[in-house]
Amino acid sequence: MNTLVKLITLCASALAFAGLAGCAATGPNSPSAKPVLYPNATLNRVGAAQGQAEASACMSRAVATGLTPDEKTNEVGRRAGEGAATAGVASAVGALLTGRGSDVLRSGAIGAAVGGSAGAVSGAFHNDRPNTTYRHFVQRCLSERGFEVIGWN
Secondary structure, eight states: OHHHHHHHHHHHHHHHHHHHHHHOOOSTTSTTOOEEEOOOHHHHHHOHHHHHHHHHHHHHHHHHTTOOSBOOOOHHHHHHHHHHHHHHHHHHHHHHHTTOGGGHHHHHHHHHHHHHHHHHHHHHHTOOOBOHHHHHHHHHHHHHTTOOEEEEO
16 A cells, blocks of 8 residues: 555656746747737837737637637646556566566556656646747737737746
């Protein structure tokens, strides 16, 4: 029973870490980036505060049409499944090869839990790609309002 408690604690810790890692992504290549406006005539005329308000309105409009700032690739789930399958099979085969045939199911289950946790953590680090369609939508919206987007930050 003590091993089971340790395994559950390990899995919970890994999932919590994965959640924090997913939230920590920032910068120009993160989904949380905002458009950077070039100081053209429109921005100079209305001011930086109004420019950011227009950018926020365009981002809201993109979301209202069903777009999201990040690509929905389900990378966390996919990698968790791959890790669980790979480690589960490897652990079960290892139990068979070492002559512990009675531990095959237990070894497979433990391997699947550990592999799934590791896969979820790996997926969290690869699940933070910005949605280019969302960004193009926001840039076009701002362009139609007279602003020029020179990047995302």
